[in-house]
Amino acid sequence: xxxxxxxDVPAIQTVNxxxxxxxxxxxxxGGAKAGKTVVALDGxxxxxxxxxxxxxxxRNGAGKTTLIKILTTLLAPTSGQAYIDGMDVTREVTKVRQxxxxxxxGEQSGYGILTVREQLWMFAQFYGVPSKIAxxxxxxxxxxxxxxxxxxxxxxALSTGMRQRMNLxxxxxxxxxxxxxxxxxxxxxxxxxxxxxxxxRQWMRQDPRRTVLLTTHYMFEADELCDHVAVINHGHIVxxxxxxxxKRGLQxxxxxxxxxxxxxxxxxxxxxxxxGVVEAQAEQRNDRTQLRLALLREEFIxxxxxxxxxxxxxxxxxxxxxxxLEEAFVRLVGDEAESQREAEGAEVNG
Amino acid sequence: MxxxxxxxxxxxxxxxxxxARQGLRLGIMTMIGRAYPRLVAANREPDxxxxxxxxxxxxxxxxxxxYKALGAxxxxxxxxxxxxxxxxxxxVLWSMAAQLHWERQSGNLELxxxxxxxxxWILAGMAIGGMLATAVRAAAVLILGSLIFGVTYHVVSYPLxxxxxxxxxxxxxxxxxxxxxxxxxxxxxxxxxxxxxQEPVALLTxxxxxxxxLGPIVAGFAALIPLTLGLDAVRQLVFPHLFATxxxxxxxxxxxxxxxxxxxxxxxWSLRYIEYRAKVLGRLxxxxx
Ligand SMILES: Nc1ncnc2c1ncn2[C@@H]1O[C@H](COP(=O)(O)OP(=O)(O)OP(=O)(O)O)[C@@H](O)[C@H]1O
Ligand SMILES: [Mg+2]
Numbered sequence: 001x002x003x004x005x006x007x008d009v010p011a012i013q014t015v016n017x018x019x020x021x022x023x024x025x026x027x028x029x030g031g032a033k034a035g036k037t038v039v040a041l042d043g044x045x046x047x048x049x050x051x052x053x054x055x056x057x058x059r060n061g062a063g064k065t066t067l068i069k070i071l072t073t074l075l076a077p078t079s080g081q082a083y084i085d086g087m088d089v090t091r092e093v094t095k096v097r098q099x100x101x102x103x104x105x106g107e108q109s110g111y112g113i114l115t116v117r118e119q120l121w122m123f124a125q126f127y128g129v130p131s132k133i134a135x136x137x138x139x140x141x142x143x144x145x146x147x148x149x150x151x152x153x154x155x156x157a158l159s160t161g162m163r164q165r166m167n168l169x170x171x172x173x174x175x176x177x178x179x180x181x182x183x184x185x186x187x188x189x190x191x192x193x194x195x196x197x198x199x200x201r202q203w204m205r206q207d208p209r210r211t212v213l214l215t216t217h218y219m220f221e222a223d224e225l226c227d228h229v230a231v232i233n234h235g236h237i238v239x240x241x242x243x244x245x246x247k248r249g250l251q252x253x254x255x256x257x258x259x260x261x262x263x264x265x266x267x268x269x270x271x272x273x274x275x276g277v278v279e280a281q282a283e284q285r286n287d288r289t290q291l292r293l294a295l296l297r298e299e300f301i302x303x304x305x306x307x308x309x310x311x312x313x314x315x316x317x318x319x320x321x322x323x324x325l326e327e328a329f330v331r332l333v334g335d336e337a338e339s340q341r342e343a344e345g346a347e348v349n350g
Numbered sequence: 351m352x353x354x355x356x357x358x359x360x361x362x363x364x365x366x367x368x369x370a371r372q373g374l375r376l377g378i379m380t381m382i383g384r385a386y387p388r389l390v391a392a393n394r395e396p397d398x399x400x401x402x403x404x405x406x407x408x409x410x411x412x413x414x415x416x417y418k419a420l421g422a423x424x425x426x427x428x429x430x431x432x433x434x435x436x437x438x439x440x441x442v443l444w445s446m447a448a449q450l451h452w453e454r455q456s457g458n459l460e461l462x463x464x465x466x467x468x469x470x471w472i473l474a475g476m477a478i479g480g481m482l483a484t485a486v487r488a489a490a491v492l493i494l495g496s497l498i499f500g501v502t503y504h505v506v507s508y509p510l511x512x513x514x515x516x517x518x519x520x521x522x523x524x525x526x527x528x529x530x531x532x533x534x535x536x537x538x539x540x541x542x543x544x545x546x547x548q549e550p551v552a553l554l555t556x557x558x559x560x561x562x563x564l565g566p567i568v569a570g571f572a573a574l575i576p577l578t579l580g581l582d583a584v585r586q587l588v589f590p591h592l593f594a595t596x597x598x599x600x601x602x603x604x605x606x607x608x609x610x611x612x613x614x615x616x617x618x619w620s621l622r623y624i625e626y627r628a629k630v631l632g633r634l635x636x637x638x639x
Binding site: 094109110111127 | 379380384386387456457458460462464630636
């Protein structure tokens with residue numbers, strides 16, 4: 001049972017995937033609500049290489065979960081193709097299912113009356129893992145996520161954070177190659193979400209063939225965890241690359257922050273008139289002045305500082321300001337209020 | 351998905367045959383996995399002794415006393431048998447028919463559909479777990495009831511009794527599996543349907559009264575519920591010459607065999623419909639969160 005050469009085939013691939021929902025407007029008598037069509041995904045093409053943690057970012061309703069459902073064989077694409085390890089998710093369903101697993105945020109799966117160990121064993125059964133191997137894995141996984149002491153505790157007695165760590169073990173007990181995480185840390189406290197992220201990273205390091213597709217609303221999470229990200233908006237991929245690519249791609253100007261001593265208000269005007277300076281803003285803070293500069297290019301910082309020194313100013317500290325992923329994200333998808341207006345406009349027009 | 355018929359397996363190439371064997375192995379493991387929580391955990395909370403043995407026994411006692419007062423103590427035996435079988439019906443209603451509805455709320459449904467084995471194996475696991483767990487309760491009701499009222503049984507034919515009992519159980523859980531998928535389509539009405547079905551069925555199927563007493567038309571409809579014929583057949587076979595029955599036990603067992611095929615086939619069909627509706631149409635949510 002050979003399957004396509006693992007080296008060359010992307011772990012996850014989608015080609016022009018489109019998914020349309022025909023939502024019926026409830027069962028209204030008289031058919032007043034005829035039925036609404038939602039295009040959840042509109043021509044999504046992605047290639048995710050083996051060994052990557054790939055982040056899919058997008059606002060509520062952008063289409064993230066829909067894409068995950070298609071990749072996990074729970075939903076068929078309306079058109080287009082999707083492949084897991086080169087296998088078509090609509091045709092090689094069983095083989096695809098053997099090598100994937102999914103954890104969603106706030107998941108309440110399993111049965112509260114079982115112990116943690118029993119619960120994990122049950123899910124291992126569904127993947128044909130022999131009991132002996134299953135128990136071995138359960139021990140390893142539980143101690144790796146810090147639930148070693150909870151193995152024989154009833155599932156209903158777990159806290160939300162423990163529960164989500166158990167869910168992670170539940171997904172990994174079948175030793176999947178491709179793991180889907182749909183907002184896995186939603187509702188967890190700082191420490192619990194960190195331990196989930198830490199373990200995901202650790203799990204990835206154990207085997208280079210493993211791949212993770214993660215959706216999240218927390219930009220720092222994507223920044224911290226993901227090698228590559230894609231931003232999805234209204235069913236379209238609007239940007240893709242490393243997190244650094246995304247941040248840099250956005251930055252039109254090089255931004256700096258300087259701590260100054262010996263500052264005169266006239267300096268601001270002088271700086272603004274210099275070549276290469278797009279913007280200069282000074283702000284008084286106690287006995288210091290904080291200066292924010294936007295320059296056409298990074299190189300302009302050297303002559304700019306020289307000119308300040310010449311005029312009698314003194315630079316105490318200099319820091320380059322990197323844009324955050326959050327800023328990049330907001331630029332790409334627009335802010336919430338804007339899209340709200342868009343949506344309302346569309347409704348009026350439609 | 352992959353259905354295993356003996357002929358297909360015999361004619362398959364070796365590679366395919368080993369694939370089929372793997373599929374079968376996975377299916378059985380899936381079934382055992384899903385049966386497990388029912389078997390072990392069901393007995394973890396000891397209050398089942400009260401709800402599932404003591405309460406049914408009380409109900410049986412009430413009927414038994416009525417029959418005694420009416421001067422027909424010979425009917426007490428059928429009430430006890432009916433009480434034992436009713437345990438299975440209640441299990442089918444609450445733990446089969448409504449089950450996928452609960453599984454959806456916990457998020458299990460999605461995970462079950464995502465698992466590599468066909469979901470029919472999950473349903474089979476639910477059924478077997480439920481049957482075995484309920485058998486303990488049903489046996490307790492039967493034995494205690496028989497001891498209390500001094501009922502004796504004269505088995506006419508063991509093979510037929512066993513067949514009648516097994517067929518009605520399989521048909522009953524097949525019906526439950528079929529309803530399980532269909533209930534997913536009627537989310538909110540589930541409770542109402544349950545309440546409406548449970549009690550009349552106790553009467554219709556003749557759990558506590560002989561079915562024949564209901565008249566031929568009602569009895570005919572009642573016969574569609576596997577409990578009815580199963581009970582009637584078992585009663586005839588353990589209390590011979592007691593009262594007028596629907597049909598001869600042989601016929602009843604044959605019809606039960608047909609019901610097994612109809613309901614198990616129906617379960618497979620309705621599961622496929624549910625999957626189609628969720629996957630292709632996107633009109634069935636697999637999760638409520
Ligand atoms: N079963 C369905 N029937 C009709 N419309 C649906 C269905 N599922 C999703 N949608 C719609 O499709 C779009 C994409 O939904 P999806 O759940 O994929 O978004 P998401 O990016 O996961 O959002 P969130 O961040 O809120 O989880 C939304 O407009 C949603 O309302
Ligand atoms: Mg989502």
